[in-house]
Amino acid sequence: MQLLLASVALLAGDSVLAQTRAVEQANYTLGGSASDNRTTNSASIDTMRIHLRGTLPVGDYFGAAVQAGYTDSTVRTRKLLNGGTSTGSRISCGFDGTDADVALFARRPTLGRIAVSYGAGRMSSDCGPGSRFLEGRNDKLRTDHYRIDAEAYWRDFSFAAALITTKLDNGPKLESTELGASWYPLDSLRVRVSGNDLYDRKTYGIELEHQPEFLGDSLGMSLGYTSTDGEPRMRTIGIGFAYHFGTQVPLKIRDRQYR
Amino acid sequence: MHDFFGARQLCGVLLACLLTACGGGDDDDTVSVSVTPGAISFSAASPEATTPAPRIVTATFGANVAQLSVTHDGPAIAGVRSILDGRTAQITIDPSTPASVGAGVFTGTVAITGQVCANVNCSSLIAGGTAKVSVQYQVSPVVRLVMPYVATAGKSDTVIIRGVGFRAHNVSGVKFGAIAALSSTVVSDTEIQATHPALTAGRYEVQIDASGHQGPITSMATLAVVDPVTFAAGTLAYPTAPASVKNMVYDTERDALLVATDAAGGTLLRYPHQAGPNQTGLWEAASSATIGQLQDITLSTNGAQLLAIAKTALIPIEPVTLVPGTPLKPPALATDNFLKNIVVAHDSLALITTGSGASKATSLYGYNLRTAALTELSASLNNATPAIAANGSRAVLVQGDPKLTSDPAVSTYVAATSAFGNATVSLKQNAVAPAMDRTATRIALNGVKVYSGDFDQIGTLPATTLAVVFRPDGKRAYTYDSAAGAILTFDTSTDRNDTALPRLGPAVALAGHPGTGVKMIISLDGSTLFLAGNAQIVVQPTLSEP
Numbered sequence: 001m002q003l004l005l006a007s008v009a010l011l012a013g014d015s016v017l018a019q020t021r022a023v024e025q026a027n028y029t030l031g032g033s034a035s036d037n038r039t040t041n042s043a044s045i046d047t048m049r050i051h052l053r054g055t056l057p058v059g060d061y062f063g064a065a066v067q068a069g070y071t072d073s074t075v076r077t078r079k080l081l082n083g084g085t086s087t088g089s090r091i092s093c094g095f096d097g098t099d100a101d102v103a104l105f106a107r108r109p110t111l112g113r114i115a116v117s118y119g120a121g122r123m124s125s126d127c128g129p130g131s132r133f134l135e136g137r138n139d140k141l142r143t144d145h146y147r148i149d150a151e152a153y154w155r156d157f158s159f160a161a162a163l164i165t166t167k168l169d170n171g172p173k174l175e176s177t178e179l180g181a182s183w184y185p186l187d188s189l190r191v192r193v194s195g196n197d198l199y200d201r202k203t204y205g206i207e208l209e210h211q212p213e214f215l216g217d218s219l220g221m222s223l224g225y226t227s228t229d230g231e232p233r234m235r236t237i238g239i240g241f242a243y244h245f246g247t248q249v250p251l252k253i254r255d256r257q258y259r
Numbered sequence: 260m261h262d263f264f265g266a267r268q269l270c271g272v273l274l275a276c277l278l279t280a281c282g283g284g285d286d287d288d289t290v291s292v293s294v295t296p297g298a299i300s301f302s303a304a305s306p307e308a309t310t311p312a313p314r315i316v317t318a319t320f321g322a323n324v325a326q327l328s329v330t331h332d333g334p335a336i337a338g339v340r341s342i343l344d345g346r347t348a349q350i351t352i353d354p355s356t357p358a359s360v361g362a363g364v365f366t367g368t369v370a371i372t373g374q375v376c377a378n379v380n381c382s383s384l385i386a387g388g389t390a391k392v393s394v395q396y397q398v399s400p401v402v403r404l405v406m407p408y409v410a411t412a413g414k415s416d417t418v419i420i421r422g423v424g425f426r427a428h429n430v431s432g433v434k435f436g437a438i439a440a441l442s443s444t445v446v447s448d449t450e451i452q453a454t455h456p457a458l459t460a461g462r463y464e465v466q467i468d469a470s471g472h473q474g475p476i477t478s479m480a481t482l483a484v485v486d487p488v489t490f491a492a493g494t495l496a497y498p499t500a501p502a503s504v505k506n507m508v509y510d511t512e513r514d515a516l517l518v519a520t521d522a523a524g525g526t527l528l529r530y531p532h533q534a535g536p537n538q539t540g541l542w543e544a545a546s547s548a549t550i551g552q553l554q555d556i557t558l559s560t561n562g563a564q565l566l567a568i569a570k571t572a573l574i575p576i577e578p579v580t581l582v583p584g585t586p587l588k589p590p591a592l593a594t595d596n597f598l599k600n601i602v603v604a605h606d607s608l609a610l611i612t613t614g615s616g617a618s619k620a621t622s623l624y625g626y627n628l629r630t631a632a633l634t635e636l637s638a639s640l641n642n643a644t645p646a647i648a649a650n651g652s653r654a655v656l657v658q659g660d661p662k663l664t665s666d667p668a669v670s671t672y673v674a675a676t677s678a679f680g681n682a683t684v685s686l687k688q689n690a691v692a693p694a695m696d697r698t699a700t701r702i703a704l705n706g707v708k709v710y711s712g713d714f715d716q717i718g719t720l721p722a723t724t725l726a727v728v729f730r731p732d733g734k735r736a737y738t739y740d741s742a743a744g745a746i747l748t749f750d751t752s753t754d755r756n757d758t759a760l761p762r763l764g765p766a767v768a769l770a771g772h773p774g775t776g777v778k779m780i781i782s783l784d785g786s787t788l789f790l791a792g793n794a795q796i797v798v799q800p801t802l803s804e805p
Contacts, residue, residue, distance in 0.1 A: 042389035043328070043372045049383070071383045080370045080389055081332035089332040090339075095374075099382045121382055130329030130339035130350060134320070137343050141325065143381045164379040168325055176379045198379050199289060199323045232290070234385050236377065 022107035023057035024257045027247045033222075035238030042232050043080060047073040055259055061106050065117075065259075068100040075127070093127030105149070109256045112152035119145045135171035142169050153256055158182040160194075174198065187250035188213060203228040205236075211251040218244050220251060289321040290387030292373040294350070298393040301335065303357040304477055305401040306423055310356045316369075316392050318348045324373030324387055333367025334360050335396035350392075357398045362424025362448070364471065367394035400424025402478035403629070404560045405465045406605040406651040407697070409511040411784045412460045412486045415441060417698065419605050419650045420451040420465055420480060432468035435482050436461075450605075450675055458484045481561070483512045488534050490787040494771035495530055495542055495796035499523060503776045504791040506555045506600075510578060511783045512562050514540070517578070518791055519567065525553030527567060527581055530796070542798075548581035550574060555600045557609065559628055560651065566609055566626065570597035573611065573626055573633055587633045589613075589624045596621045600644055603628070604674035605651030614642040618660050638679045641667055644692055648699035649731065649783065653712075655695060655702055657688035669704065669714075682714045691724060692778070696733035701751050703727045703736060709751055709760060718755035721747070726779035728788065730801070736760065737788055737801060739779055745769060746788060748802055764802045773797045 030052055037045040051069030058064050073095040081091055101119025121143040125131060133141040145166040152159045160180040167173050180194035192207045205226035211217055220242045228234040247258055294316050301311040318341075320327060327348055329339050337355040341348045352369060369392040377385035402422040410416055420433065426448040433440040433453040443453040451467070465480040501520035508517040516530040527548045534540020552570040558578065559566060565578040572586035589598060592613070599614040609626035611633075620639040627634070640658045647654040654672040666685035673680065684704070691706030701717075702710040706724035710716050720727060723742040729735065734752035739745075745766035755761070774794025781788055781801070790797040 037377060037383075037385040039386040039388075043330075043370070043386040045374075045377075045383075045385055047377070047383050069382065073383055075328050075330070075372065075374070075386065077328075077330040077370045077372065077389070078332075080372075080391065081330065081368045089336075090330050091332050093328050093330060095326075095384060097382060099380070101380075119380060121380070123384070125326060125328070127328045127330075128339070130331075130341045131327055132341060132343055132348070133326045134324060134343060134346075145380050147380075162379075166376070166379060166381050168376075168381065171325070172322075174323075174376065174379075174381070178379055196379055198376065201290075232386075232388050234387075236385065 020109050020257055021057055021060045022105070022109075022113075023055055023063035025247065026054070026056045027258050028055075028245045029053045029242050029259075030245070031240060031242035033238055033240030035224075035236050037234065037236045039234045040232045043075050043077045045073050045075050047071060047238075058104070061108070063105050063107060065103040065105070065115075066100070067102075067119075069098070071095075071097045071099070071123075073097075090128050093125060093131055095123055095125050095127075097121055097123035099143070101145070101147075103147075103149075107256075110153065112150065112158075114151075115147070115149040117147045117149070119147075121145075133169070135169040143167065156184040156252070158184075158255065182255075184252045187252045188217070190251055190255065201228050201230050203234075209251065211254070213250075217248040217250060220244070289323040290373060290375050292318055292320045292324065292327075292371050292388045292390040294318045294371055294390040294392055297391070298395070299352065301354040301394070301396040302474065303396075303398045306357045306361050306398055307401075308357050308398075311354050311396075313351045313353045316350050316352065318350055318371045318390060320346055320348070320373045321387065322346065323375050325376060325381070326374040326384060328372045328374055328386075329369060330372070331367060331369045333365065333394065335365040335367035335394045336369065339369055352392065352394060354394075354396055360396070360398055361427070362398045362400045363427030365396040365398070367396065368392065369394065397473060398424070399472065399474065399476055400428045400430065400467065400469060402465050402467055402476070402480045404605065404607065405480040405482050406560055407649050407783060408481065408483060408561050409783055410455060410458065410482055410484045412484050413457045414487075414784070415454060415457045417452060417454050417650070418482065419652060420453055420467075421449055421605050421607070422451075422467075422480070423449055424469075425449065425451055425467065428467075428469040428472050430467045430469050434466040434468065435463035436466075438463070447675065455482065458482075460484050460486045479561075483562070485511060485514070487784055487786070488514055488532065488540060488782075490532070490540070490782075490798050490800055492770040492800060493542070493798050495545070495798065497522065497528070497795065498545055498547060499526065501526070501793055503793055504778050505553060506557075507778055507780050507789055507791050507796075508556055508558055508565070509780060509782055509787075509789060510558065510562065513579060515579075516542075516789060516796070517556060517565060518796065519550075519553050519556045520791075521553065523549055525550045525569065527553060527556065527565075527576070529579075529581055546581060548576070548583065550576075550583065552597075554598055557601050557603050559609075560603055560605065560607060564628075566601055566603070568598040568601050568611060573598070573601075573609075573624075575631075587626070587631075589633055590635055591622070592624075593621070598624070599642065601626075602645045602647040602654050603651060604647060604654060604672060604677075606674040606677045608674070608677065610636075610645060610647075610654060610656075610672055612640060612643040612645055612656065618642065618663060636679075638670070640670060642688075643670065644688055645672075646693035646695050646702075648695045649697040650699075653695070653699040655682070655693050655704070657686065657693050657704055659687040661687050661689065663687050684708075684710065684714050684716075691726060694727045694729055694736075696729035697731035698733070701729050701733035701736070703729065706738070709736060711754065715754070716757045717751065717753070718749075718758055718760035720749060720760060726777050726790065728779050728781040730781065730785040731783065732785070735763070735785075735801075737779075737781065739773075739777055739790055740766070744772070746799055746801075767799065767802060769797045769799055771795055771797050 099121030103117035105115030774792030
């Protein structure tokens, strides 16, 4: 981890890209994803998400991003229950949620980006009379989160760190740190590794995002995997897409000058 | 690509750095769920029993669990509720109603999953730990009845046992009291065919062996074993001469003859008979009860009630005192229709046919002996007359009248499936009531045609037959013959290919002339015939031949 931070410090001297604005032009993205979340000896959850994001320039050095998303999840316990064929059984339950966040950031495309953001979400469950969100003691959960992000760009690499505070209704604050590093072996391909300490557990992830030129540099596809250490072990595999309206630029340029 | 080699080196170092932190493997109690107890059980004494009380389990969950999802599966569970209290939840498990699952052993599982935030923003959830509760639910079998419910001492015979849960509980045997059956076959979840050994006189509760069952099994069935009774040939006079006799029932358990007549608008007579074991007894004076418009009588499946039907009501009657109970009106009985005949099947349904002044189909009714409900059945027949096997397994119903231009189908009722059907035989009924043997292996229609149990005609009886009955084993038919004015005996043991059945022995003259409109029944052991006409009742022992 120390090596990662040292690498971030080194990149200040790099100036491969010409200095441009924090956000070259307003741009919008529609994205979707599907993931399969599995926990050993426990339930699996299938999640579908769709989101819309807009990024706007605020002067030369600043930008703002607004994002809203809708998530639908289904908890599957058929295997745990050894069947799921009886009349009246409830072998799955569902969640749906909406969330939105707004971020303000400063960026120099040759150096990096610093952002602060606030987001809120609301989740509701359809899991029957036996199921409850614990803090509200009902079938709804409201969340708020604050983030501070820092990202540094160096050659084909980006290094990121974030501090996140998430509040669940009347429940405790969840403080977590997230570190990540991205590598662009091609301008249209990004490999990102990340880790966070949510719940004081170690979660690691790897994600590949590709924005092929033959699709006009407008459509990106991603494949990701995360794993959380400890018992029970949690693993998530997901795929996603993102369609970028009006901005046909390579992925690396998009990440550093548009997103 | 820029400086690809150097980039790859750096990437490798970075990945190695991250992955070296991938230790872990420790249990994380903050996302776990535990539950106690981990297994519960319910039990109900029968499918008709009330639903067992819910059971409560306590779930405890870790500090980071954001949501508790409770799912369940299995027929044992009707639903699950929960009440939160801090980091614990009282989870109430409601069992299914016994009626909804029926008899058997059922399982279920409740899974209690603690959901935690899937990402740092908590925009979705991922499962933490899951704790499970195993549920077992036993709905006990019940023995409801045995038919016939009376047996003769010293004689082994077959009976049908009805109830619920026989297959679901893997019933492996039957006992009469403490005495094991000679054989038993579980025909279905609700029916067992068993052979009891020769028993001494007494009452034997019918019990079943179900090795996997926990606790006692309810039995409402008792086999009443009585000593054989010898009747002397003779006659019984009516207190008041009737114009016609509706029917007769011999109450084997209590050694009494019950006769339904139209005297005084409807009279029920009971002739008690007193005899010691293997002794010829004496008939006592008849007691009587007036039942207006009395049409027919039969005993219930356990002999506890005498079911009488008048033209517009079913009346349960105490079979010894003849005290009538509350009449039940058949629903939606048309004004020109009337209740006609009644027989009791081993599915606890008393079939009631109806008639009308015209030749037309009218509804049948069913009286459920378990629920005491009288309902209209889906079947309708034309002035049908039923006969039923003594074990209640099957009824045959003839219908129509000689004026019809075509023969209506003979109907059947199978108690094992509680279903009506049409036989392969069609005919117009005449004045001679149909007859069946104890186990429905022989059927006599119109006093002339004799069929096997599957309606293969095996022979014919004389056209001069006024009444017919079969010996319980079906190998002999006894007819009251108008030409002979006596009882004739026929061999019905083998198929005679639709020819005249051979007569056996001499014609047996009766001790008296019963009069007209003769009804004839046979005692359960096949030793005695009872004939009732409008003149008197005649008691006639059968020939002692093989």
